[in-house]
Amino acid sequence: MSITKIAITGAGYINPSNTMALAQHDQVFVLDIDSEKVELLNNRKSPIIDAGASSFRANRALNFNAMLDK
Structure with a gap:
């Protein structure tokens, strides 16, 4: 199985x-x-209160990696 690379813009509420x-x-x-x-x-x-993500x-x-500069 290959790993997919996914880019997400924004670390907002969802x-x-x-x-x-x-x-x-991935x-x-x-x-x-x-x-x-x-x-x-x-x-x-988490930058928001989210029990699911915390778990x-x-x-x-x-x-996973978060960054400021693409």
Whole structure:
């Protein structure tokens, strides 16, 4: 099985949960202009309150990276 690379623009309200779900099986990159959000995501923390995403980040192996610059 090959790994798909997925790019997501913005770490807004909907994207953190979807991003973590996708990052279980594929390589996911999130591009955002907010350095605080990027830092939180790269430290496996959510910029919003989301119990589902928190569980994914804490308990699953994820192939994920957030960045400021494409």
